[in-house]
Amino acid sequence: MSALDERPVTINSGGARLHAVLHLPTEPRGRALAFCHPFAEEKKCAHRSMVDAARACAEAGWAVLRFDLRGCGDSPGRFVAADLDDWRADVVAAMDAAARETGSERVGLLGLRLGAALAAQVAEEHPEVACLALWEPIVDGGRYIQQNLRRSMIKAMVTAHEGGEEDAGAARAAGALGEGTVDFDGYQVSERLREQIGAIDLLAQPRAYAGPVLVVNLTAREEVAGPLAELASAYARGQAVAVRQEPLWQRIGVIDASPTIEATLTWLEQRDD
Amino acid sequence: MTETLTATERHLFFPSAGLRVLGVLHTPTGPVRPGALIFLHGWAGYRIGPHQMFTKLARQAAEAGFPCLRFDFRGRGDSEGIAEQTTLSTMIEDAQAAVAMVCAETGVERAALIGDCSGSEVAIGAGLLDERIDSLVLWSAPIVAGDRAQADAAKRRGIYRTYLGKLFRRETWAKLLGGRLQPEMIAQALRSGGKGAGEEGATSDREIDWYRRYVDFPGEVLHIYGGNDPLTPSALAHYDELAREAGRTFDTHTVEGANHAFYSLGWETEVMDVTLQWLARRYPAGDGGDG
Amino acid sequence: MADAQLKQEIKEMIVERLFLDADPAQMGDDENLMENYEIDSVNLFEIVVGMEEQFGISFEDDDFSVDLFATVDSLADFVERKQAEA
Numbered sequence: 001m002s003a004l005d006e007r008p009v010t011i012n013s014g015g016a017r018l019h020a021v022l023h024l025p026t027e028p029r030g031r032a033l034a035f036c037h038p039f040a041e042e043k044k045c046a047h048r049s050m051v052d053a054a055r056a057c058a059e060a061g062w063a064v065l066r067f068d069l070r071g072c073g074d075s076p077g078r079f080v081a082a083d084l085d086d087w088r089a090d091v092v093a094a095m096d097a098a099a100r101e102t103g104s105e106r107v108g109l110l111g112l113r114l115g116a117a118l119a120a121q122v123a124e125e126h127p128e129v130a131c132l133a134l135w136e137p138i139v140d141g142g143r144y145i146q147q148n149l150r151r152s153m154i155k156a157m158v159t160a161h162e163g164g165e166e167d168a169g170a171a172r173a174a175g176a177l178g179e180g181t182v183d184f185d186g187y188q189v190s191e192r193l194r195e196q197i198g199a200i201d202l203l204a205q206p207r208a209y210a211g212p213v214l215v216v217n218l219t220a221r222e223e224v225a226g227p228l229a230e231l232a233s234a235y236a237r238g239q240a241v242a243v244r245q246e247p248l249w250q251r252i253g254v255i256d257a258s259p260t261i262e263a264t265l266t267w268l269e270q271r272d273d
Numbered sequence: 274m275t276e277t278l279t280a281t282e283r284h285l286f287f288p289s290a291g292l293r294v295l296g297v298l299h300t301p302t303g304p305v306r307p308g309a310l311i312f313l314h315g316w317a318g319y320r321i322g323p324h325q326m327f328t329k330l331a332r333q334a335a336e337a338g339f340p341c342l343r344f345d346f347r348g349r350g351d352s353e354g355i356a357e358q359t360t361l362s363t364m365i366e367d368a369q370a371a372v373a374m375v376c377a378e379t380g381v382e383r384a385a386l387i388g389d390c391s392g393s394e395v396a397i398g399a400g401l402l403d404e405r406i407d408s409l410v411l412w413s414a415p416i417v418a419g420d421r422a423q424a425d426a427a428k429r430r431g432i433y434r435t436y437l438g439k440l441f442r443r444e445t446w447a448k449l450l451g452g453r454l455q456p457e458m459i460a461q462a463l464r465s466g467g468k469g470a471g472e473e474g475a476t477s478d479r480e481i482d483w484y485r486r487y488v489d490f491p492g493e494v495l496h497i498y499g500g501n502d503p504l505t506p507s508a509l510a511h512y513d514e515l516a517r518e519a520g521r522t523f524d525t526h527t528v529e530g531a532n533h534a535f536y537s538l539g540w541e542t543e544v545m546d547v548t549l550q551w552l553a554r555r556y557p558a559g560d561g562g563d564g
Numbered sequence: 565m566a567d568a569q570l571k572q573e574i575k576e577m578i579v580e581r582l583f584l585d586a587d588p589a590q591m592g593d594d595e596n597l598m599e600n601y602e603i604d605s606v607n608l609f610e611i612v613v614g615m616e617e618q619f620g621i622s623f624e625d626d627d628f629s630v631d632l633f634a635t636v637d638s639l640a641d642f643v644e645r646k647q648a649e650a
Contacts, residue, residue, distance in 0.1 A: 019284065044321065048350065072325075073328070150609065150628075151605070151606075154612070154628060155532075159501050159531075160501065160530075162501050162502070163501030183536075185324055186323065186538065187325075188538055220583060221580070250610075254357055254359075
């Protein structure tokens with residue numbers, strides 16, 4: 001196996017020292033990406049795929065800074081205190097750190113799921129973002145929260161069933177409550193965070209970001225799903241692609257993310273220097 | 274848990290079988306207890322553990338005086354290695370390297386392995402291999418089967434229920450109790466009706482004498498299970514039988530209503546509290562510390 | 565009794581969304597999905613989303629029960645009932 005040039009670093013953001021890993025290319029080309037991870041347990045499932053992607057990008061000449069948002073992964077802070085304003089600030093801090101650590105003049109954002117939504121939001125305020133690669137971005141935050149609540153309920157139902165408890169009411173009570181702090185698979189999600197995520201609507205307004213955008217739909221189908229195609233079209237230089245790939249943010253076990261990685265690398269190679 | 278941490282945390286690399294493994298070492302700033310804690314994640318996880326349980330527990334434990342190491346097995350997380358080549362055998366090697374590194378780094382001479390699911394199997398496999406390891410904390414430990422891929426595939430298919438049913442048959446118990454554990458037999462039961470996966474390296478897992486590794490472990494063991502995990506009844510019965518074979522009593526704790534990964538805050542807190550209290554008794558602090 | 569076309573669409577949706585290595589035409593209407601097709605809580609969720617998107621129905625909180633997801637028959641009956649209510 002070739003020697004990998006990657007090292008753990010920390011990023012200062014809002015008084016916190018975030019954990020990050022920097023992947024350096026053997027032949028630097030002055031380009032870097034900050035990689036924004038998904039929400040809660042999706043991050044765990046996707047972790048190795050993100051590492052594989054970062055390594056592949058580094059081999060292709062792009063430095064990649066993977067980082068943990070406040071309260072997530074190895075970063076300090078508690079998840080229950082998480083706030084999207086803080087997380088967006090963390091994304092900006094990561095971009096600055098990527099530029100500083102690598103000497104890159106052009107730093108893009110790569111994101112998965114909620115991480116992709118945060119990247120898209122940050123790019124609206126930061127036109128200097130070199131490019132945006134959005135893997136399955138959360139376009140409708142309200143629907144996403146509802147899906148998470150539902151999933152908690154299903155999980156509670158299955159757990160109760162496997163314990164021989166057939167009282168669905170007990171399962172519902174153990175699952176989503178909908179008010180106050182909610183337990184999403186062991187992650188305590190505050191009402192504020194739920195509201196903030198619920199307010200995400202990437203299609204609500206025309207997209208101001210003018211740089212190149214790739215929207216990747218991981219699917220068994222050949223055509224890009226409606227909302228994702230619509231999002232790509234909302235950008236002046238947006239492009240959407242459907243990649244045959246299982247939802248790697250949900251799957252448990254060894255995942256081969258190469259279809260998604262290759263589609264992204266192909267697009268990155270076409271970007272102007 | 275407070276936001277202000279008294280322990281220091283740093284990321285580091287250490288070698289295992291020539292490849293680079295990433296870990297996070299938590300070092301107490303105050304008095305250090307005489308045992309280090311090494312966290313072993315599950316098959317599909319990485320060093321933070323299920324819903325960050327390893328991160329949270331390591332921080333709490335470090336505040337309580339335990340040096341702690343969380344790391345990614347080769348082929349997982351941020352470590353080097355090819356994912357498809359990770360086996361229980363390679364994970365056991367990594368665990369041994371982790372123990373050696375932590376003891377050298379901290380000067381502590383005793384270690385506890387804390388394993389989640391497959392990480393528990395790794396703990397069982399590694400426990401006998403280094404005399405410094407004198408405690409095992411096993412969360413949701415499955416009945417160790419040599420063929421990892423088939424055990425996982427069968428579990429996902431729900432065929433595990435069939436396998437559990439077979440375990441309760443008298444002839445199956447006779448085979449288990451009459452001699453050493455027969456991983457081939459278990460693999461056979463799991464293989465029926467399912468697609469085999471035949472991972473490279475799995476042979477080495479089958480060659481491990483899991484029965485002896487567990488029965489001959491000279492230290493103390495704590496098992497924690499979720500009350501609603503379908504795995505629990507047979508697993509508890511299995512390890513109870515092995516403990517009797519060993520002429521020992523191991524500690525067990527069942528979290529009522531919990532599933533395999535203890536996914537609610539209440540369950541998670543109970544697992545971490547029980548684990549930490551047990552470890553505090555195993556490795557009491559020095560003067561003025563709580564036992 | 566739900567119609568055969570609906571059941572076929574449900575089978576195709578399940579195979580597609582779960583990336584199953586199975587032929588929808590070979591799936592039995594009344595075979596146990598959870599035991600035969602690697603269906604766990606994550607997959608159940610995928611089925612919920614798939615059903616809503618494909619058939620334009622909406623799951624209410626009270627609809628969630630293990631029995632609903634037992635077989636293709638139970639899913640098809642549910643879709644027909646929901647579509648009739650709409």
